[in-house]
Amino acid sequence: MGEPGTKEVLNLDDLQASSGFRTGRKHILSLLVENKPGVLARISGLFARRGFNIDSLAVGPTDDDQISRITLTVDGASHPIDQVTKQMHKLINVIKIRDLEPNEAVARELALFKVSADGDSRGQIMEYAEIFRGRIVDVSKRSVTVEVTGPDDKIEAFEQMVRPFGLIEMVRTGEIAVSRGRTAT
Amino acid sequence: MRAVDAVMECLKAEGVKHVFGIPGGANLPTYDALYDAGLRHVQCRHEQGAGHAAEGYAKASGQVGVALATSGPGATNLVTAIADAMMDSVPTVFITGQVRTDLLGTDGFQEADVTGITMPIVKHSIMIQDPLEIPEAIHEAFHIARTGRPGPVLVDIPQDLSRAEIPYEPVDSVHLPGYQPTKEGNTKQIRLAAKALANARRPVIYAGGGVVNANASAELVELAMSDRFPVTCTLMGLGAFPAPHDQWLGMLGMHGTRSANYAMDEADLICCVGARFDDRITGKLSEFAPRAKFIHIDVDPAEISKNVPAHIPIVGDAKQILPKLCAEYRALDTDSARLDGWWERVRGWQEKHPLGYEDSEGSEIKPQYMIEALYEATGGDAIVTSDVGQHQMWAAQYFHFDAPRKWINSGGLGTMGFGLPSAMGAKVAMPDEQVVCVAGDGSIIMNVQELATCVTESIAVKVFIMNNGYLGMVRQWQELFWDGRYSAVDMGSSPDWVKLAEAFGATGVRVDDKAELPAVMKKVLEAEGPVVCDVRVTPEENCYPMIPAGQAARDMVG
Structure with a gap:
């Protein structure tokens, strides 16, 4: 060049x-x-x-x-x-x-998903939330907000699951991490 | 006392005797404190000039240079000098005024976010938020500027905070948990480097401005002479190794000597001390010194393996490392005769390709001759500053610097207009030395206002303008690489430099006859007060030899 x-x-x-x-x-x-x-x-x-x-x-x-x-x-x-x-x-x-190194650290992120939810889909979203050990933190007539924590691939997997219901918005904290083992990061 | 008075106490405690600057609204309190603080203030005519003067002061003396400016335009005018000091690792502290805290972020009169603007070009900056922090901040600034890899530190003080009454107590130490520059150098690595030197058959020592900054020239010479190691220096390192020396190869890089560049090309071991493998040194990186292993000694770990992977990195202060390396080397059983073949090769290049030019037959002054005449006229005993361009390269080639801190120029940033203000700063630092500025007619005008400073402050710098009527280096590139389409490089004949000098109250002299040049130069050097000497040289001379951009050292032309 x-x-x-x-x-x-x-x-x-x-x-x-x-x-x-x-x-x-x-x-x-x-x-x-x-x-x-x-x-x-x-x-x-x-x-x-x-x-x-x-x-x-x-x-x-x-x-x-x-x-x-x-x-x-x-x-x-x-x-x-x-x-x-x-x-x-x-x-x-x-x-x-x-x-x-990603495999020498424990990394976690917290995400909030606001998903469209009517009578039928609400149950299914709650079921997914449970599988992902998420928590329902807000419910309205037409939406449900789920809190999920985990490494970023878990967050992304959950996103895939709920997207079809209509993802209104998603807010992520960005990962935090500590090294594995006794020594300080 | 007022915070600004504390600033003055801190400056004095840091050993500051001279400051450069210009007052304005936001630093009125600073200047009020300066009024009877017992420091010499050099009132410059442009903040850029003040900044470069602080650099020249620092480069000539090794002490931290200080420049003051007001907020907004005062501070933004400093920006080029700050960037220049960053690129060339010049220990400098810049103290700027800032608008009152209640106006911050409101586009107040003369407000500019100078800490934000300068963030990528400072070693560190401190925006004062509490007047109680001020004394500590000033001391931190000096500590950071002068230690480790030196550089510029900016302290921005809002006008209202500078007027605050604070209890002042001398600060005797600074607490910087994130800043502990390595000094000693790893012993094992040093031993390894000594062994590598002992095994090398074609070694070269490649030294840069870091050696000058570390005041390690004597130690460099000692190492070079612990055997017959050939030495080359970068533009910034000139003087770190005495030019008239048997082991001296000359400067390396784009306009370096063939011997230096060829030696780098064929070396099997390159010992780099305080240099950073800049693109002006390496040429085409993938073809740089293809046979060499590298020892890299640098105080800044970020320079190690940045451009060229180092086989033996040593992080630390050259002044501490070089003597250890020398001792380790001497302790080894080495045979100096192994270098015979290498020296034969080097001498061959030196004989075949000495630096040279075709001198004029008549009265025309060749630019190279001008530098040779200046070298003669000064007896080599002068601090030489320069602007940036052809004249800078010719000065580097033909003025043979035999000691450090004698050659002051803008290498990294390549700032035109650096020469006059830095000469001014150097002369303030070293009043008993002859200080000469070699300028280009394109460059000098960029900070020519500082002639007024020189006249009113009685700073007797001698300016030699290498006047070829062109932006010469750009013209050379347009001639060589852009089909001779000279675009915006002709400077015409204006201004009349003699009249301009006289208008400022300085002396002006013109010379266009080769035969008269030596005598005129001598007169200029002996004259009192600042002098501008307009030397009319060959308009279209090219600076050679040269590694064309993007090519390897062995492809040098000219």
Whole structure:
């Protein structure tokens, strides 16, 4: 591919192929950060600069009120993720980063599904909710809202099940995760 | 005391003696505190100039450079300097005023979200939200700017908070749980690197600006001379290894010497110290140094294996690592004769491809000759700053820097207009040194307003404009790669640089005769006060040798 500054005209296909560094491997990044303004913007900025899409993001307090936990999931090959991780380490307010292997971590997400429900379908939706160990958190004449927790594939499976009834809306928290075993994430 | 007075106390505690800047509405309190704080303030004419002056100050002295600006346009004018300091790892602290907290986010007069704007181009930034944080924030800023891989830190202080009365107590340490730069370097890795050097038959030491930043030039020379290791430096590293030296290959990269680039191409081991395998160094990455294994010493772990995978990475401070590496190497049983063949090859290139140009027969001044004449006139004893373009490359090639912090230019960001303000900063830091700015006629005008600063503040910088009437480097690329379609590169003949200098109250001189050049240069250098010397050079000279963009080192042309 030609370098900027040279006359060579770039082919659009080549351009797209050269940026195709997504492998589909999912990364769960667990960060401890100082609870200061702008930290999240700095982190998301690093991903944006490299053209990465953050698939999900969850931020919350920890047992130390000076420190927050950020969990984000990204899709990318290990090399570019490495660069982003190293760049994140350089952020002064980032204390710790862990790139969790999906099979070495317990990941959970909470989702709320608002589904169209009339007399006939309500029972069936409730049955599915039970199978997925979900909970009915709101009911109206024409809808039912189900709370489901689990890893993202479970959430997605439930979504498939209820979509045919008419999914009014779905809200997901984004995954949070801890490493398996005794040591802290 | 007022928070702004505490800021002054903090600056003094950090050893700051000079600051550069421009006052405005939102930093009126800062300037009120500055009035009798006992610091020298250099009142610049544009915030970009103040920013580059702070960089020049830092690069010349190794101390943190400080620039002040007001909110909104004052702060946005700093942006180029901040980005420049980030790219070239220059320890700098920028303190900006911000609108009152009750106006934040309302598009208040002269409001700009400067922490947001600069987020990707700062090492760190702090937006003050509580006046009590101010002293700690200032000290954190200095600590972060100067330690690890140096860089710019921005502190943004809303106007009302800066007027707050706070109890001030000196801060003696900062608490940054997420910031602990590695210094020592891993002992095992260092030992491994020593062994690799001992086994190498075609080694090259490739040193960059990191060596200068780490003040590790002496240690670099020591390592190079622990055997006969050939040394090349990047544009930013020039001076880290003395140019007139038996083991010196010259600069490498796009406009580096053939010997340096060919040596990299054929090396079996490259020991990179404080450099980052920039695209201007590697050319076509897939064909860069195809036979080499890499030792990479860098204080910034994010640089390791970023562009070129390192076989032996060593993270830490070059000043600490190089002596250890040297000691480990000396402890090994090595035979210097193994390098004979390699030196024979290198000497062959050096003899066959010395840096050179075809000099003019008549009175015409070749740009390369201009730099050689300047080298002669100064005796090499000067701090040289430059703008960006052909003149910068020629200065790098023909002014043989023999010590660090003598060559100040914008390498990473490539900021035209960097030369004059950075010379100004360097001269303030080093008043007893001869400070020379080699400028292009296209570049100098981008910050020429700082001549006013030089005149009113009596900063005697000597500006030599390499005047070819073109944006020369762009013209060269248009000639070589774009079928000679010269688009928007002709600068015409304006302005009259001599009159312009005089209008500012500086001295202006013009020279277009080769025979007169040395004498004129000598006069300029001996003159008092700031001088602008308009040197008319060959308009369409090209800068060679050159690795054409996207090609490999062995494909050098010219």
